[in-house]
Amino acid sequence: MPRSFLVKKHFSANKKPNYSELESQRVYIAPYLYDKYASIPLIPQPEILSTTAYYPPVVWDTGLITTIFTAEPDFQSSPTSPAIEGSKPLDLSSFSSEDDESGKTSDPPSPASSATEAEKFHCGQCNKSYSTFAGLSKHKQLHCDSQNRKSFSCKYCEKEYVSLGALKMHIRSHTLPCVCKICGKAFSRPWLLQGHIRTHTGEKPFSCTHCNRAFADRSNLRAHLQTHSDVKKYQCKTCSRTFSRMSLLHKHEETGCSGGH
């Protein structure tokens, strides 16, 4: 069943996008998806056009996919993108629940906790460390340099951001420039569209090493891995019962933990 209820419609009537600075932006297909790279000049759909300039959407169709497959790569595939090598399932054994316990958790990322001797740039305000000056500068701009903080307000909603980049990214959630030609769903970012495309292709590159299941989404695999663990990640403070997902814990708490489970 389509989950269009979760997808903001691209043709909202009260949208009046006119962000000229975003006009020239193109949406790229990430290289790790099809092992090719393409820059796609786009033709806005009539129903989302206004008399003002508009943020051009990506329109997916089979012809586009063909273009992607035949396009000359414009840059090398990112080494930090282990994801998709053809349609070969990925071995995510490193994402076992044990690793999750010792590694990243739902806690906010803590640069200091992963600090190495190379992280020699320290924030005087909060003592966090960064390996590069650029990293420290961005941190200070976002969090610890209040006198330099600026407010970039979204014209579509009440949200404010401390950087133009953050605002631009947020605005995409309003303009939804990435449109699936197959079903018409619109997404804010190319990789969200990529994930969506997998629902059409059936591609599931993330496989569980404990069973034969495979997943289209890494996070879903991570959640699945919890089901193989006796002691799950999310624990009720009242009854100590553990759950594989935070949502299940929340549901457990909301329905009233009796403390005796």
Add this chain to the structure above:
DNA sequence: CTGGGGAAGGGGCCC
């Protein structure tokens, strides 16, 4: 009712 899967949104960090 509960647990798990599918799909998607969005913030933060790294390059």
Add this chain to the structure above:
DNA sequence: AGGGCCCCTTCCCCA
């Protein structure tokens, strides 16, 4: 400085 990717989280559906 900005794009890409990772990760967490949420929501809904279904068995």
